[in-house]
Amino acid sequence: xxxxxxxxxxxxxxxxxxxxxxxxxxxxxxxxxxxxxxxxxxxxxxxxxxxxxxxxxxxxxxxxxxxxxxxxxxxxxxxxxxxxxxxxxxxxxxxxxxxxxxxxxxxxxxxxxxxxxxxxxxxxxxxxxxxxxxxxxxxxxxxxxxxxxxxxxxxxxxxxxxxxxxxxxxxxxxxxxxxxxxxxxxxxxxxxxxxxxxxxxxxxxxxxxxxxxxxxxxxxxxxxxxxxxxxxxxxxxxxxxxxxxxxxxxxxxxxxxxxxxxxxxxxxxxxxxxxxxxxxxxxxxxxxxxxxxxxxxxxxxxxxxxxxxxxxxxxxxxxxxxxxxxxxxxxxxxxxxxxxxxx
Amino acid sequence: xxxxxxxxxxxxxxxxxxxxxxxxxxxxxxxxxxxxxxxxxxxxxxxxxxxxxxxxxxxxxxxxxxxxxxxxxxxxxxxxxxxxxxxxxxxxxxxxxxxxxxxxxxxxxxxxxxxxxxxxxxxxxxxxxxxxxxxxxxxxxxxxxxxxxxxxxxxxxxxxxxxxxxxxxxxxxxxxxxxxxxxxxxxxxxxxxxxxxxxxxxxxxxxxxxxxxxxxxxxxxxxxxxxxxxxxxxxxxxxxxxxxxxxxxxxxxxxxxxxxxxxxxxxxxxxxxxxxxxxxxxxxxxxxxxxxxxxxxxxxxxxxxxxxxxxxxxxxxxxxxxxxxxxxxxxxxxxxxxxxxxx
Numbered sequence: 001x002x003x004x005x006x007x008x009x010x011x012x013x014x015x016x017x018x019x020x021x022x023x024x025x026x027x028x029x030x031x032x033x034x035x036x037x038x039x040x041x042x043x044x045x046x047x048x049x050x051x052x053x054x055x056x057x058x059x060x061x062x063x064x065x066x067x068x069x070x071x072x073x074x075x076x077x078x079x080x081x082x083x084x085x086x087x088x089x090x091x092x093x094x095x096x097x098x099x100x101x102x103x104x105x106x107x108x109x110x111x112x113x114x115x116x117x118x119x120x121x122x123x124x125x126x127x128x129x130x131x132x133x134x135x136x137x138x139x140x141x142x143x144x145x146x147x148x149x150x151x152x153x154x155x156x157x158x159x160x161x162x163x164x165x166x167x168x169x170x171x172x173x174x175x176x177x178x179x180x181x182x183x184x185x186x187x188x189x190x191x192x193x194x195x196x197x198x199x200x201x202x203x204x205x206x207x208x209x210x211x212x213x214x215x216x217x218x219x220x221x222x223x224x225x226x227x228x229x230x231x232x233x234x235x236x237x238x239x240x241x242x243x244x245x246x247x248x249x250x251x252x253x254x255x256x257x258x259x260x261x262x263x264x265x266x267x268x269x270x271x272x273x274x275x276x277x278x279x280x281x282x283x284x285x286x287x288x289x290x291x292x293x294x295x296x297x298x299x300x301x302x303x304x305x306x307x308x309x310x311x312x313x314x315x316x317x318x319x320x321x322x323x324x325x326x327x328x329x330x331x332x333x334x335x336x337x338x339x340x341x342x343x
Numbered sequence: 344x345x346x347x348x349x350x351x352x353x354x355x356x357x358x359x360x361x362x363x364x365x366x367x368x369x370x371x372x373x374x375x376x377x378x379x380x381x382x383x384x385x386x387x388x389x390x391x392x393x394x395x396x397x398x399x400x401x402x403x404x405x406x407x408x409x410x411x412x413x414x415x416x417x418x419x420x421x422x423x424x425x426x427x428x429x430x431x432x433x434x435x436x437x438x439x440x441x442x443x444x445x446x447x448x449x450x451x452x453x454x455x456x457x458x459x460x461x462x463x464x465x466x467x468x469x470x471x472x473x474x475x476x477x478x479x480x481x482x483x484x485x486x487x488x489x490x491x492x493x494x495x496x497x498x499x500x501x502x503x504x505x506x507x508x509x510x511x512x513x514x515x516x517x518x519x520x521x522x523x524x525x526x527x528x529x530x531x532x533x534x535x536x537x538x539x540x541x542x543x544x545x546x547x548x549x550x551x552x553x554x555x556x557x558x559x560x561x562x563x564x565x566x567x568x569x570x571x572x573x574x575x576x577x578x579x580x581x582x583x584x585x586x587x588x589x590x591x592x593x594x595x596x597x598x599x600x601x602x603x604x605x606x607x608x609x610x611x612x613x614x615x616x617x618x619x620x621x622x623x624x625x626x627x628x629x630x631x632x633x634x635x636x637x638x639x640x641x642x643x644x645x646x647x648x649x650x651x652x653x654x655x656x657x658x659x660x661x662x663x664x665x666x667x668x669x670x671x672x673x674x675x676x677x678x679x680x681x682x683x684x685x686x
């Protein structure tokens with residue numbers, strides 16, 4: 001493990017009143033890095049200054065630019081109790097638990113998925129239980145924990161019947177965190193994230209890869225294909241709104257949640273046709289259909305719409321339209337993605 | 344561990360065509376013993392002869408009377424991989440997984456509940472995965488995995504929002520078994536048992552203790568009390584119908600279950616007033632109200648009714664009326680309970 005001071009000059013002189021220690025498990029991932037950058041930019045969470053940030057991932061993640069507080073960068077296995085103790089120091093107020101083996105990997109390697117996605121969450125529960133005060137835990141669950149298909153519009157009390165190990169492990173993690181909340185070990189909010197677009201990086205073997213690729217690749221000037229019909233719908237959110245949700249979940253009043261700690265946030269249903277239409281004209285010509293019945297069979301089981309009424313009542317913000325999502329990608333990630341792909 | 348031959352003379356001379364090995368985890372418990380006795384009486388399961396029965400519990404359970412097949416009686420910890428290998432031998436066709444730390448104990452000792460109720464189920468999954476052919480697994484989940492209260496009538500797709508660790512651990516077990524089924528490691532049917540009446544034995548500290556006590560104690564000639572109003576409703580079944588459900592779940596076609604391996608069987612909603620009315624007149628006088636707001640607060644969160652439509656479609660039999668339930672207790676358990684209580 002490694003320690004790094006905040007990059008900015010503003011090292012804190014001591015613990016300020018109401019200051020808080022924050023941990024991001026999975027701090028090296030796509031969303032973890034964006035959340036760390038947001039905390040560095042704000043210097044605070046819910047009006048309270050951040051006293052110290054711990055970023056935890058398999059390898060010690062890079063500290064965000066410009067943090068006015070110390071940043072501890074820790075590497076380790078999330079299912080290992082001693083690594084978890086390093087990741088969540090004494091007096092931690094908020095843990096963002098974003099560490100996961102994602103869907104395709106958890107499906108290919110059942111043991112790895114169980115270890116990281118279930119045992120990792122269990123190790124976090126045990127660590128929180130050993131702390132003198134129960135921290136808020138913001139857990140990223142997933143729409144992959146549901147099934148239902150294209151025609152379904154899932155209500156807030158919809159049953160999770162996952163069709164993949166990743167979704168099953170996330171749903172078990174939610175169940176464990178809800179019970180740990182009831183027992184007073186921690187105070188959990190579980191956010192069932194929609195498909196996040198536009199994901200930077202390369203196309204991969206995930207069945208959902210095309211959803212980001214259909215927007216990202218043509219903006220990079222590259223050709224791409226989509227394996228489903230143009231009317232195919234997906235429940236999406238943007239990286240920016242996901243980070244908003246994380247911050248809201250970390251700072252909201254949780255009494256109104258009662259026993260049910262899972263939230264379906266207000267994503268947005270978009271179709272392939274709408275995504276194509278949102279691309280600038282020159283980019284749109286780089287995308288063509290290439291039907292793939294195997295991929296269609298998988299993704300057609302995913303629910304494409306949720307009512308998300310409870311989350312709206314609880315103050316979770318709306319996912320903007322595709323034009324705003326695309327602009328966000330261009331502003332935040334396009335250049336870095338281009339540079340990475342060229343390297 | 345111990346080996347015992349079947350008590351009857353009919354030792355099998357070898358493996359008969361289509362014969363099956365059966366295991367009961369929790370074979371020493373109230374329902375495990377009744378199920379073992381049923382298998383011994385039938386000599387078969389779903390029309391196929393039982394070739395060997397393994398009873399597994401913390402201590403080696405007693406073999407049932409009159410079994411025409413060998414009975415292995417094994418003691419061990421359900422969460423221990425090597426004990427599980429003893430409990431589920433090669434070529435096992437059916438595992439009844441009834442082993443559990445019950446609600447009051449799992450609430451008092453979180454670690455014990457996690458170990459037995461979750462890790463035990465996980466150890467079973469790992470054992471089944473190592474077998475050459477996926478066995479049928481019949482898992483006893485519980486209505487304690489739901490909340491909703493007296494007014495709720497839960498549909499088959501009702502979300503499990505447990506208000507106790509036992510229910511949370513059972514719901515996690517169901518989720519794991521459903522995913523293990525999808526992966527082809529085993530073939531699970533999870534039965535969410537109602538409160539089973541009349542439970543033999545003594546009143547205990549479980550919040551539900553009064554539901555059986557209100558019937559059992561006066562039939563033993565003993566006084567007892569109930570902590571709730573007479574209009575209070577409970578979702579119940581009998582030991583006999585529970586065993587019917589286990590046998591049906593072990594032998595039914597499971598293709599119709601799809602991804603959802605949990606079944607709400609057709610229990611019956613009964614009120615305290617109905618239970619009192621079912622008692623013979625001389626017994627009824629031994630029961631009196633003694634309001635207990637602490638117990639009422641717990642039990643009033645339990646759902647008292649389910650539609651159970653899917654289970655009926657799948658061929659699970661109906662819970663009979665209270666008169667039949669009472670008669671079953673008198674025929675099956677009253678004398679043994681009286682003798683046990685006198686000892």
